[in-house]
C-alpha cells in the first residue's frame with residue numbers, strides 16, 4: 586500500500602480515503618488543511634490517530650511520509666497545488682477537472698513527465714466496471730454508432746446559498762466553477778473515452794449573475810454523428826442518457842454516475858445488461874491508480890493522461906465558445 590497525503594477536507598476526500606483503504610490501495614498518513622483545527626477534526630471524523638497534520642503546503646510537500654497526494658480543493662487551486670506536489674517529487678491524483686485551462690495542463694504535463702512522477706485526473710466513472718461494459722458495447726457495435734445524448738443535471742446543494750446572495754466556490758469564476766467544469770466534465774469524459782476527441786465543440790450556456798454557467802447544452806461534432814449534452818446545477822433532471830446505433834440504443838441511467846445500462850434492440854425490447862457496481866464509486870479508480878504505479882504500467886498511464894489532455898482541451902473549447910472566462914485565464 587502506498588502512503589497518501591490529502592488536500593481538502595470535504596466529504597469527497599473522506600470518500601476517496603475510504604475507497605483507498607477498503608481496496609488496500611493507499612494508506613492515509615498526512616492531512617493538509619488551511620487550519621490545523623480542521624485537519625484535526627477531519628482525522629477525528631475518520632476515527633484515526635497517528636496521522637501527521639499540516640497547515641502549510643510547503644512543509645506538507647517537504648514531508649517524506651507519503652509519496653502520493655490526493656487533491657480535492659476548489660478547481661482553480663488544483664494547478665498550483667499539483668505543480669508544487671510534482672516539484673516535490675510526489676505522485677498526484679487530482680480531482681476533476683485537473684486544471685482550469687490548456688495552458689495550465691500543458692505546464693503540468695511537461696513537469697510531471699520531466700520529473701517522472703504520475704499525474705492522474707480523478708475521473709472516477711471511467712474506471713468503473715459498468716462504464717467498461719458500456720465501452721465494450723460501443724466497441725462491439727462501432728459500425729452502427731450514430732450519436733448520443735448525454736445528460737447530467739443535478740440541483741446543487743450550494744445553489745440555495747447562491748440564491749440567498751452568497752458566492753459558494755462552485756458558482757464562482759475565481760475558483761473555475763460552473764456546470765461545465767463541475768458536471769459537464771463527466772459527460773465530456775464519456776464522449777472522449779467512448780467516441781474519441783470531437784472535431785468541434787459548441788456550448789450554449791445559461792450564465793448566472795456571478796459570470797459562470799448554471800446550466801447549458803453542448804454539441805460535439807464527430808465525422809459521422811453528433812453528441813448532444815445537457816448539463817446543469819440549477820435544476821434536477823431524471824432523463825436517461827442514450828447512445829445510438831441506428832435501430833438499437835444503449836440507455837445509461839446517468840451520464841456521470843451510471844448505475845444501470847439497458848439495451849433497446851431493433852424490436853424496441855428493453856433488456857438490462859448485467860453489470861457490477863461498487864458501493865463506493867471511487868473504489869475502481871483507487872485500485873487502478875495504485876496498480877498503474879505499482880506495476881509501472883506506462884501504457885495504461887499514458888492512455889489515461891491522453892484522455893485528460895483531450896478532455897481539458899474540449900472543456901476550454903466549450904468555454905471559449907460560450908464566452909466564459911475564469912480568473913485563471915488572466916494569468917496568461
Ligand SMILES: NC(=O)c1ccc[n+]([C@@H]2O[C@H](COP(=O)([O-])OP(=O)(O)OC[C@H]3O[C@@H](n4cnc5c(N)ncnc54)[C@H](OP(=O)(O)O)[C@@H]3O)[C@@H](O)[C@H]2O)c1
Nearest residue numbers: 593594595597618619623657658659660680681682709754
Ligand atoms: N469525483 C467526485 O465524485 C467529486 C465529487 C465532489 C467534488 N469533486 C471535486 O473535488 C474538488 C473539491 O470539491 P468540493 O466541493 O469539496 O470543494 P470545496 O468544498 O469548495 O473545497 C474543498 C476543500 O478545499 C479547501 N478550500 C475551500 N475553500 C478554499 C479556499 N478559498 N482556499 C483554499 N482552500 C479552500 C477546504 O479544505 P480546508 O478548509 O481543510 O483547507 C475544503 O474542504 C473539486 O475539484 C470537485 O470537482 C469530485
